[in-house]
Amino acid sequence: MTLFYEITISMKTLFLTLNFVFIVSFSFSQKDENSLLYEITGNGLTKPSYLYGTMHVSQKIAFYLTDEFFKAFNSCNMVSMESNPETMLQEWLKEMKESTLYDGYADYTRSSYNQKDLYNSFAVYPPSINDYRFLISADHRLLNGLLYRYDNLYSSRDFQENTYLDLFLYQAANKTGKKCAYLENPDTTFRFYLLSMVRDEEEKNIDYKELFDGKTPNEILEDAYRRGDLKLIDSLTRISSSQNSIKYMLVERNKIMVAEMIKLMKSNTLFTGVGVAHLPGKDGLISLLRQHGYNVKAVIGKVSKKSSSQMEKIKQTFIFPILQSQTTPDGFITVELPSSLIQLPSQADFKSYVSPDIVNGAYYSITRKSIYGSIFKRSQQDLMRSIDSVLYELIPGKILSKNIITESGFPGLEIFNKTLSGDYQRIKIFVTPMEIIVFKIIGIGSYAESKEALKSLNSFKFHIEKIWKEYNLPNSGLSLNLPANAIIGNFTEEWDKISESKKIQSFDYSDSSYFLSMKEILNDFNYIEEDTFELNIIAEKYAKQLKFKLCDRKFEQFKNLPTLSFKMINSDSTITIYNKVVICGPHYYLFSVVSSNKEKLDRFFNDIKFIPLLNDGKPLFFSDTI
Numbered sequence: 001m002t003l004f005y006e007i008t009i010s011m012k013t014l015f016l017t018l019n020f021v022f023i024v025s026f027s028f029s030q031k032d033e034n035s036l037l038y039e040i041t042g043n044g045l046t047k048p049s050y051l052y053g054t055m056h057v058s059q060k061i062a063f064y065l066t067d068e069f070f071k072a073f074n075s076c077n078m079v080s081m082e083s084n085p086e087t088m089l090q091e092w093l094k095e096m097k098e099s100t101l102y103d104g105y106a107d108y109t110r111s112s113y114n115q116k117d118l119y120n121s122f123a124v125y126p127p128s129i130n131d132y133r134f135l136i137s138a139d140h141r142l143l144n145g146l147l148y149r150y151d152n153l154y155s156s157r158d159f160q161e162n163t164y165l166d167l168f169l170y171q172a173a174n175k176t177g178k179k180c181a182y183l184e185n186p187d188t189t190f191r192f193y194l195l196s197m198v199r200d201e202e203e204k205n206i207d208y209k210e211l212f213d214g215k216t217p218n219e220i221l222e223d224a225y226r227r228g229d230l231k232l233i234d235s236l237t238r239i240s241s242s243q244n245s246i247k248y249m250l251v252e253r254n255k256i257m258v259a260e261m262i263k264l265m266k267s268n269t270l271f272t273g274v275g276v277a278h279l280p281g282k283d284g285l286i287s288l289l290r291q292h293g294y295n296v297k298a299v300i301g302k303v304s305k306k307s308s309s310q311m312e313k314i315k316q317t318f319i320f321p322i323l324q325s326q327t328t329p330d331g332f333i334t335v336e337l338p339s340s341l342i343q344l345p346s347q348a349d350f351k352s353y354v355s356p357d358i359v360n361g362a363y364y365s366i367t368r369k370s371i372y373g374s375i376f377k378r379s380q381q382d383l384m385r386s387i388d389s390v391l392y393e394l395i396p397g398k399i400l401s402k403n404i405i406t407e408s409g410f411p412g413l414e415i416f417n418k419t420l421s422g423d424y425q426r427i428k429i430f431v432t433p434m435e436i437i438v439f440k441i442i443g444i445g446s447y448a449e450s451k452e453a454l455k456s457l458n459s460f461k462f463h464i465e466k467i468w469k470e471y472n473l474p475n476s477g478l479s480l481n482l483p484a485n486a487i488i489g490n491f492t493e494e495w496d497k498i499s500e501s502k503k504i505q506s507f508d509y510s511d512s513s514y515f516l517s518m519k520e521i522l523n524d525f526n527y528i529e530e531d532t533f534e535l536n537i538i539a540e541k542y543a544k545q546l547k548f549k550l551c552d553r554k555f556e557q558f559k560n561l562p563t564l565s566f567k568m569i570n571s572d573s574t575i576t577i578y579n580k581v582v583i584c585g586p587h588y589y590l591f592s593v594v595s596s597n598k599e600k601l602d603r604f605f606n607d608i609k610f611i612p613l614l615n616d617g618k619p620l621f622f623s624d625t626i
Contacts, residue, residue: 053276
C-alpha cells in the first residue's frame with residue numbers, strides 16, 4: 001500500500017489500518033514454516049524467483065534481513081514492488097486533489113462564511129521567527145513519507161533505519177544494477193481504496209484489551225512479524241478488517257499482483273517485495289501462485305555479520321544521477337537538480353518545491369515566504385540580519401561553515417552543517433524585495449559533501465525580467481498588468497485549476513514600485529449589508545492591522561462596480577499605500593500599490609479587468625473514479 005494517506009500516521013495506526021487490517025480469514029498450510037521469505041519454482045521456471053513480506057516502516061523491526069534474504073536478492077536480475085517510488089509523490093498529489101483529503105486544502109479554497117471572517121481576512125504580516133523555522137528547519141511532511149517514514153513515536157533516529165524497507169529494496173536494486181518493475185497501477189489502487197472505505201452493513205465492536213490479555217494489537221503484530229508468523233498475523237487482523245477492506249485492499253489487489261508477477265517471471269528471475277499482508281490466505285499471493293502451478297516454499301535464515309555488512313554497504317553507496325536544469329513555474333529561479341522540480345501544496349504566503357533523489361534517499365528543496373517588505377519598511381539587509389541572529393537555533397546539528405554571499409544583487413548566506421545523526425546538509429538563504437528564499441540539499445551521511453551536490457548548490461540562479469506582462473487569472477476572475485516575476489498565490493499549477501489565487505503581488509525593480517491584489521468570497525444569503533458599509537469596514541480593518549492611518553476615502557464606480565478608494569500612511573509618513581476595495585457579486589477584491597511613480601500607479605489600476613469565472617457559460621460535467 002503506497003498511497004499518500006499512509007505517511008503521517010503513527011506506527012500503531014499504520015499497522016492496523018493500512019498494512020495488516022486488510023487480511024482475510026483463511027486456512028494457512030500447516031507445512032509452511034514461519035518465514036517472510038519464499039522461494040518460487042516450477043511451472044517452467046529455469047531459476048528460482050522469490051517473494052518477501054515487508055513492512056512499510058523504517059523501524060528496525062522491519063530490517064532483520066538474513067543471509068538467505070541477500071542470497072536470494074543477489075541471485076535475481078529484477079526487483080518488483082507494489083508501486084513506483086519515482087512517481088509516488090506525483091500520485092499522492094493527484095490523489096490529494098481528487099479526494100480533498102489534504103488537511104490544508106479547505107483552508108486554501110474556503111470562502112468567508114460571515115462578515116467577521118470577511119472583514120478580517122484582508123491582512124498581511126511580516127515574517128516571524130516561526131516563519132524562519134518553517135523555512136530553514138522544517139521539512140514538508142510528504143518528504144518523510146516519500147523517503148524515510150521516520151516515526152515520531154521513536155525519539156531518536158538510532159532506533160530507525162534511513163528509509164523504509166520497500167524503498168530500501170528499490171535503492172538496493174538500483175545500486176546493484178538490477179531492473180525494477182511495479183505490480184500495480186496507482187489509479188486502480190486508489191479506486192480500490194475508495195471502495196474499501198464503504199462501511200459494512202454490520203460493523204465490528206471489539207475489546208482488544210480483553211481479547212489479548214492486556215497486550216496491544218501492535219505488540220502482538222510486532223512479535224508475529226519478528227517470527228514470520230503469517231497465521232498469527234492473519235488471525236489477529238482478520239477480526240479487525242471490514243469486508244470491503246478485505247475485498248478491495250487484499251483480494252482484488254492480490255489478483256493484479258500475481259498476474260503481473262507471473263508475466264515478469266517468464267523472462268526474469270524476480271525478487272518481489274510487498275506488504276506482508278498480501279502473502280497469506282486462500283486469496284494471498286502464496287496460495288494464488290500455487291493455484292497457478294508454482295511451487296512456493298518458505299526459506300529459513302538468520303542474520304549474521306555478513307548480511308549486516310551487505311546491508312550497510314548498500315546504505316553507504318551513492319549512485320548520482322545526471323543533474324539537469326530546472327526552473328520554478330514563475331521562471332524566477334533556475335537550478336540544476338537530479339529530477340523534475342515538483343511544487344507542493346503549502347500554507348498561506350509560502351511556496352514549496354522539491355526535487356527528490358529517490359535512489360540515494362536525498363532531496364533538494366526550495367521554500368519561499370512572502371515578506372511584504374515594501375509595506376512594513378523592512379529592508380533586505382535588515383531581514384538577513386534578523387535571520388542570521390537565530391541561525392544557531394534553526395540549523396540542525398553543528399554549523400561547519402557560514403559565508404555571506406550575493407546573487408543578482410540579493411543578499412544571502414551559504415551554510416554547511418552536520419546533524420547529530422551524522423548527515424551533512426547544504427543551505428542557501430536569500431532575501432529579495434518580496435520573499436525569503438531557502439534552497440536546501442538534504443541527504444544521508446556524506447551525500448551533501450559530494451561534488452554533485454556542490455555543483456547543484458553553485459548553479460542556483462535568479463532570472464529577473466524587467467518588463468510588464470499581462471496575467472490572466474480566470475479562477476480569480478482577474479486580469480492584471482504587472483511587472484514580470486509576479487508571485488501568484490501558493491497553489492501548484494494543478495491545484496490552481498480548481499481553486500482561486502487569493503493573493504498576487506509584484507515588484508518593479510526599476511523604481512521599487514510594489515503591487516498587491518487580494519481576494520475573498522462571501523456567500524451569505526441570510527443577511528446583506530450595504531456596499532458602502534462593507535467597503536468602509538474592510539478599509540478600516542486593513543489599516544488597523546497594518547497600523548497605518550486611513551485617509552482620503554472616496555466611494556466610486558470602478559469598472560462599473562461599487563468601490564472605495566483610499567490611502568494609508570504609516571506612523572512616520574515614509575510609506576503611502578494607494579488602495580481600492582471592489583465588490584463584484586460575492587467576490588471582494590483589495591488592490592494596494594506602494595509607488596511614487598504616478599504613471600505606473602495609474603497603469604496598474606486602469607489595466608485591471610474583471611473576467612467571468614466561467615468564460616463560456618456552459619455547464620461542466622464530472623464523473624467520479626468509481
